[in-house]
Amino acid sequence: MSWDKIGYEDKLLVWNEIMEAEEYVYTVGVAGEEFFKGLKEKRIVGSKCPKCGKVYVPARLYCEDCFIKTEFINITSKPYIYTYTIIYADENGNKLEKPQVVALVRFENTNGGLLAFVEGEVEIGKEVEILEYKIPLIVRVK
């Protein structure tokens, strides 16, 4: 596999049809499976370190500080906009009919976050309501 990596000013960098594999299977792992199972049931599954109490979203198997196994928990703290960007053009540079707001949504007192498409007046720090539990999430600013 090879491709031209040189970009040009005012042109978006895209590589179409460069994958040589016909199909592949990606396994999300034990924590990923628990997280996606949660999404199907409209739950956000994170994990908590039993030693230091650090909470991760999405769930992961081990605490990065203590190197011990975490426990899966349902995240119930408030989701909010941590940061966002507004997309005005598609991958070919064509103007979108309506700008798309993409945000990193974090949950109070947790580490990590989830990508989301945002409806409503976006603003850093604003609380959101989760409309659809998928990746990216669909959220509405409260």
Ligand SMILES: [Zn+2]
């Ligand atoms: Zn820990």
